Every structure is written in C-alpha cells, then in structure tokens.
Amino acid sequence: MLTLHTLSLALLAAATFGTLALCVQLVCVLRHAWDDAPPLPSLPEPRRxxxxxxxxxxxxxxxxxxxxxxxxxxxxxxxxxxxxxxxxxxxxxxxxxxxxxxxxxxxxxxxxxxxxxxxxxxxxxxxxxxxxxxxxxxxxxxxxxxxxxxxxxxxxxxxxxxxxxxxxxxxxxxxxxxxxxxxxxxxxxxxxxxxxxxxxxxxxxxxxxxxxxxxxxxxxxxxxxxxxxxxxxxxxxxxxxxxxxxxxxxxxxxxxxxxxxxxxxxQTFFQRYVRWSIIHHTCIPTPLYLAQSTLNPLPWALLGAALSPSAWTLGLAGAVAGVKVLHDVLVFRAMRPGLKTPWMTLPAVLLKDALLFVAWAHGLGVRSVNWRGRSLRVRAGSRLVAPAAPVHVLPRPEVHVETPRAEQLLAG
Known part of the structure; x- marks a missing residue:
C-alpha cells in the first residue's frame, strides 16, 4: 500500500535525480562557454x-x-x-x-x-x-x-x-x-x-x-x-x-x-509557456514528458517535504532550491557574457519555476491552444486542427392555424 511517507520519498528521490542532472548540465554549459568555436577551414574561391x-x-x-x-x-x-x-x-x-x-x-x-x-x-x-x-x-x-x-x-x-x-x-x-x-x-x-x-x-x-x-x-x-x-x-x-x-x-x-x-x-510569460507545454507534450511520449519535469526539481522537493515534514526532508528541499538557483544564475551569466545579472534574478528563478510547473501540469491533459486570437486543437506531432464550425439551428417557423370561432371564444 502506497503511504504518504513512501510517496514523499519517491518525490524527493525524483527531485534529487533532477538536481544531479542539472549539475551535469551546468558543467556542459560552462565548458561550452569556455571553449572556442571550432576552427574554420580555409575556403577556395569562388565564395560560397x-x-x-x-x-x-x-x-x-x-x-x-x-x-x-x-x-x-x-x-x-x-x-x-x-x-x-x-x-x-x-x-x-x-x-x-x-x-x-x-x-x-x-x-x-x-x-x-x-x-x-x-x-x-x-x-x-x-x-x-x-x-x-x-x-x-x-x-x-x-x-x-x-x-x-x-x-x-x-x-x-x-x-x-x-x-x-x-x-x-x-x-x-x-x-x-x-x-x-x-x-x-x-x-x-x-x-x-x-x-x-x-x-x-x-x-x-x-x-x-x-x-x-x-x-x-x-x-x-x-x-x-x-x-x-x-x-x-x-x-x-x-x-x-x-x-x-x-x-x-x-x-x-x-x-x-x-x-x-x-x-x-x-501573464504573457505564463500564457506563452502554457501553450508551449501543450505543444511539447504532443511531440514526445508521455513518460518522457513526465521524466523531463525532474529538471524543474524544486516543486517536487517541496511536495515531498510537505507530505512528510521533518528536519531532513525540509533540509533536502532547501538544498534543492539552493542548487537550482545557483544553476540558473551561473547558466544565465554564461550565456550572456558581458551582461549584468539583475538583483531580481534570484526571486525570479523561484517564481519562474513555480509558474512553469503549473504550465507543465496543464499540458498533461489539455490539447487546445489559443494562438493569435484563434482556438485550435493540437494533436500528436503538434498537428493543428481547427474546431468544427458551430451548427446554427434555424428557429422553427411559427405555424398559424385558423382556430374555429367557438374555440377562440372559449380561449378568450
């Protein structure tokens, strides 16, 4: 039988796995930023x-x-x-x-x-x-x-x-x-x-x-x-x-x-990624969509700690939060060399991850998007289908039946 404690451990394990994956990702980004672009061989004339x-x-x-x-x-x-x-x-x-x-x-x-x-x-x-x-x-x-x-x-x-x-x-x-x-x-x-x-x-x-x-x-x-x-x-x-x-x-x-x-x-940020989550889920299998959510590990860590609160579960959730913020700040700086990192970046990371988790959950079951003023259905492979045009039922015409004089008098 699945207990709250067991579910808590599973969520915390998923968050830990996602945090480790982010550490590997960070190393890849830093190496990419430090590496020079591959050398370009000389070209013969004429030009390309x-x-x-x-x-x-x-x-x-x-x-x-x-x-x-x-x-x-x-x-x-x-x-x-x-x-x-x-x-x-x-x-x-x-x-x-x-x-x-x-x-x-x-x-x-x-x-x-x-x-x-x-x-x-x-x-x-x-x-x-x-x-x-x-x-x-x-x-x-x-x-x-x-x-x-x-x-x-x-x-x-x-x-x-x-x-x-x-x-x-x-x-x-x-x-x-x-x-x-x-x-x-x-x-x-x-x-x-x-x-x-x-x-x-x-x-x-x-x-x-x-x-x-x-x-x-x-x-x-x-x-x-x-x-x-x-x-x-x-x-x-x-x-x-x-x-x-x-x-x-x-x-x-x-x-x-x-x-x-x-x-x-x-609001514009949230609406964009609600739509993107739906698109993304239609392009990949559901198990992969579920697994990718571990790369946003803090919501899972907080849910795990809430199900079985203790000093170590809360401490683990705090550690996940610290690593996630550090990952985002360092990657943000590496991808924007020479630009300053705003002081609002730290709280923005936490709010971003919370909204992205809601958008991800929305994408689990919803298959329609509003895009540039149109409502569209999204099928496998992100194929678009326009909603069926509403069927307009014409009002039933009134039929006037001549009522005998005696019935009119009784009705009146």
Missing part, C-alpha cells in the same frame, strides 16, 4: 553560395527596429533579408517599409500570398521561400539578434554535404520587466542549456526555430514549408524529417542567437 534570411513579422516586437538593423550589416557571405508581413494592417508593416527604405540593397518586403494552413508563421514562410534567391534558407525570428561570424559559421557548416539543417542555442537579453526576466531566464537555463547538454552528452542536436538554416534542396525534398502548414512545432518536426526521412544531419552551431525580451508581463 548566398543565404536568404526569411524573417516573418507579426506585430511590433520589443525594439524591432534595432533587431532588424542587426541583420542589415552582417558582412560575408553574400545574403539577403526578406521581411514578411501578412497584410498592411499589421503594425509591423510600416516598420518593415522603413527598414527596406533604409537598407534597399539588403532587405526586401513580401506580402503573404493566401492562407494555406493554420500555422501563421509557416503561411508566411511559404511566401518568403518562393521569393528567396539563394540556396540556403535561414529562418530567423523577428525578435532575435546575432553576433559577428553568425552567417560565416552557418555557411561553413554546410560545406559538409551530410548537413541538412543548422540551428543555434538561444540566449535571452534585454529584460526591463519581471515577465521578460523570467522569459530570458527560461531561454538561457532551459532551452539553450538543454540544447548544449544534449549535444555534449548524447551527441544529439536539437533544432530550435529561432534560427534554423536549411538547404533549399532539403526544403524541396520535404515538399516545402507547405508540408508543415498545419503543424505548430514546425521546427521540431522539420528537424526530425531532415534526419529520419532524408538521412542528413541537423547540427547545433556554437554561437548563440539572442532573443530580445524587454517588457513582457508575467
């Missing part, structure tokens, strides 16, 4: 083929103008930036027009043609890919910035003909609100740390769509972006298809991309 940067826009992200400016002066190899907007009503439209006017030799604007699927980002990518001039298609989110050598590293990776996809670790910068601080913490300490640890420990390259480069022939071999028009986690699915269907490698570059989040509210 160019890169088409596909940048779908939707609304005005934090500091969007500066984000676009970062991509206007990247240097070699030759490249173009194609900005995508759904229609002229989008607030990003005038920003895109201004960017094209300022950097006409680099940037172009393409308006979306049609609406073939339920994923609005992919709808734009279909249009942008058709307009691209070069053989490498680089999907780049509008809220990102990059460092020197970004395109160079991508181009060098594709010198290996076995490479079909190149992605990057994601760091978060720019926080001026608590919600954005938690957002950037998550990107550094969970998303990027997970990518780096998976690569260093298991040799597995996890694809993240913040920055994802593909050979054009690979995209065409997968029937284009049209094939994922009704998929929410299109980056995850494309990464799987590149390796499993085409037998090519999907690699993670050394340099990070920087997601700019400045003024997000706590």
């Amino acid at each position: 083929s160019g890169i088409s940067i596909l940048k779908p826009l939707c609304g005005v992200d934090d500091d969007l103008e500066a984000n676009l400016e970062c991509f206007a002066t990247l240097g070699d190899p030759v490249y173009e930036v194609i900005l995508g907007v759904k229609d002229t009503r989008d607030p990003a439209y005038p920003v895109a027009l201004a960017a094209v006017a300022r950097w006409p030799d680099v940037m172009r604007l393409e308006m979306q043609h049609g609406e073939p699927g339920l994923n609005p980002k992919v709808n734009q990518l279909i249009t942008l890919a058709a307009a691209a001039r070069y053989d490498v298609l680089l999907i780049s989110d509008s809220n990102t910035r990059v460092g020197p050598g970004y395109l160079e590293e991508i181009s060098r990776a594709f010198e290996d003909p076995s490479v079909g996809c190149v992605s990057h670790p994601v760091s978060g910068v720019g926080e001026a609100s608590l919600g954005s601080l938690m957002d950037n913490l998550y990107l550094c300490t969970t998303a990027a740390a997970g990518q780096i640890a998976a690569k260093r420990i298991a040799g597995q390259d996890l694809v993240v769509g913040k920055s994802m480069a593909l050979r054009r022939e690979v995209v065409e071999g997968l029937d284009g972006f049209y094939a994922v028009r009704n998929v929410l986690a299109e980056d995850f699915v494309i990464g799987q298809w590149v390796t499993r269907r085409m037998g090519l490698r999907a690699v993670v570059a050394h340099a990070p991309v920087y997601n700019v989040s400045q003024k997000k509210s706590v």
Whole structure:
C-alpha cells in the first residue's frame, strides 16, 4: 500500500535525480562557454553560395527596429533579408517599409500570398521561400539578434554535404520587466542549456526555430514549408524529417542567437509557456514528458517535504532550491557574457519555476491552444486542427392555424 511517507520519498528521490542532472548540465554549459568555436577551414574561391534570411513579422516586437538593423550589416557571405508581413494592417508593416527604405540593397518586403494552413508563421514562410534567391534558407525570428561570424559559421557548416539543417542555442537579453526576466531566464537555463547538454552528452542536436538554416534542396525534398502548414512545432518536426526521412544531419552551431525580451508581463510569460507545454507534450511520449519535469526539481522537493515534514526532508528541499538557483544564475551569466545579472534574478528563478510547473501540469491533459486570437486543437506531432464550425439551428417557423370561432371564444 502506497503511504504518504513512501510517496514523499519517491518525490524527493525524483527531485534529487533532477538536481544531479542539472549539475551535469551546468558543467556542459560552462565548458561550452569556455571553449572556442571550432576552427574554420580555409575556403577556395569562388565564395560560397548566398543565404536568404526569411524573417516573418507579426506585430511590433520589443525594439524591432534595432533587431532588424542587426541583420542589415552582417558582412560575408553574400545574403539577403526578406521581411514578411501578412497584410498592411499589421503594425509591423510600416516598420518593415522603413527598414527596406533604409537598407534597399539588403532587405526586401513580401506580402503573404493566401492562407494555406493554420500555422501563421509557416503561411508566411511559404511566401518568403518562393521569393528567396539563394540556396540556403535561414529562418530567423523577428525578435532575435546575432553576433559577428553568425552567417560565416552557418555557411561553413554546410560545406559538409551530410548537413541538412543548422540551428543555434538561444540566449535571452534585454529584460526591463519581471515577465521578460523570467522569459530570458527560461531561454538561457532551459532551452539553450538543454540544447548544449544534449549535444555534449548524447551527441544529439536539437533544432530550435529561432534560427534554423536549411538547404533549399532539403526544403524541396520535404515538399516545402507547405508540408508543415498545419503543424505548430514546425521546427521540431522539420528537424526530425531532415534526419529520419532524408538521412542528413541537423547540427547545433556554437554561437548563440539572442532573443530580445524587454517588457513582457508575467501573464504573457505564463500564457506563452502554457501553450508551449501543450505543444511539447504532443511531440514526445508521455513518460518522457513526465521524466523531463525532474529538471524543474524544486516543486517536487517541496511536495515531498510537505507530505512528510521533518528536519531532513525540509533540509533536502532547501538544498534543492539552493542548487537550482545557483544553476540558473551561473547558466544565465554564461550565456550572456558581458551582461549584468539583475538583483531580481534570484526571486525570479523561484517564481519562474513555480509558474512553469503549473504550465507543465496543464499540458498533461489539455490539447487546445489559443494562438493569435484563434482556438485550435493540437494533436500528436503538434498537428493543428481547427474546431468544427458551430451548427446554427434555424428557429422553427411559427405555424398559424385558423382556430374555429367557438374555440377562440372559449380561449378568450
């Protein structure tokens, strides 16, 4: 019979395992930060083929103008930036027009043609890919910035003909609100740390769509972006298809991309990761989804201590909290060299983990998301299904029957 004490021990054991895993992850991130990027071999002339940067826009992200400016002066190899907007009503439209006017030799604007699927980002990518001039298609989110050598590293990776996809670790910068601080913490300490640890420990390259480069022939071999028009986690699915269907490698570059989040509210942070948890659970088996929760060990440790409170269970929960905060602070600093760590980081770690645990629990059973004003069902593999249109029942017409004069009198 399962007793509260036994359940408490199980939860504390899971939290301890997760804490040890975080320690290993921390070592991987620190080694990644200390290591130099792999040396790049010299290239014969002529120069490599160019890169088409596909940048779908939707609304005005934090500091969007500066984000676009970062991509206007990247240097070699030759490249173009194609900005995508759904229609002229989008607030990003005038920003895109201004960017094209300022950097006409680099940037172009393409308006979306049609609406073939339920994923609005992919709808734009279909249009942008058709307009691209070069053989490498680089999907780049509008809220990102990059460092020197970004395109160079991508181009060098594709010198290996076995490479079909190149992605990057994601760091978060720019926080001026608590919600954005938690957002950037998550990107550094969970998303990027997970990518780096998976690569260093298991040799597995996890694809993240913040920055994802593909050979054009690979995209065409997968029937284009049209094939994922009704998929929410299109980056995850494309990464799987590149390796499993085409037998090519999907690699993670050394340099990070920087997601700019400045003024997000706590509610916006929570809503985003509620949606992300649902997406994530539809992409992986439930046992793995359950196991991954141990990488957020503090809620499990607190539950274990609450079920069987004692000096040692409370002490263990405190130790887990200390290690988790230390892990997040050190990874946060390592992924953002040269940037200060705000004093609010410590309490933000604890609040972030509590909200992420609630979002994770929500993702256990819920299979619908609200995305950009639409309610959508999410099925296995993060496939999107629009809810059935409501059936409108017409009101039954009134039937007027002539009532005999005698019955009218009796009724009256």
